[in-house]
Amino acid sequence: MWIQIILVIGVIAVGLFFTRPTGSDSHLALRRLFLGAFIVVAILSILFPSWLTWAANFVGVGRGADLLLYALVLAFLVFVSTTYRRNVQVNRRITKLARQITLAHAAVEDAELNRKRDGES
Numbered sequence: 001m002w003i004q005i006i007l008v009i010g011v012i013a014v015g016l017f018f019t020r021p022t023g024s025d026s027h028l029a030l031r032r033l034f035l036g037a038f039i040v041v042a043i044l045s046i047l048f049p050s051w052l053t054w055a056a057n058f059v060g061v062g063r064g065a066d067l068l069l070y071a072l073v074l075a076f077l078v079f080v081s082t083t084y085r086r087n088v089q090v091n092r093r094i095t096k097l098a099r100q101i102t103l104a105h106a107a108v109e110d111a112e113l114n115r116k117r118d119g120e121s
Contacts (some may be wrong), residue, residue: 003084004046004047008043008046008047011039011046012039012043044054045064045068049064051064052064052065052067052068055067060065
């Protein structure tokens, strides 16, 4: 019984932590919906462990633990995929900013050289 209380509190705490707005996440509403569904399923699985076995049998998996493992592998793959895509986007932005900074520095140096040249003539 104590483990159920601890696990439910842990799931809720992690859920609240991950639903905090970051200010830069454009898919925050969708993430909150999926996380809310995860929290409900996690709490039901903790409070009613036989429910997970029933759900596993319903979809053709032998045990609830196997179903949980498959779901976690799928969630991990989605996480890796979205993290990779986000990394690619961030790298593109950094490259674009580096180019813009380089061009701005070149323009400033060119303007300084022109001023020096005009001052000498």
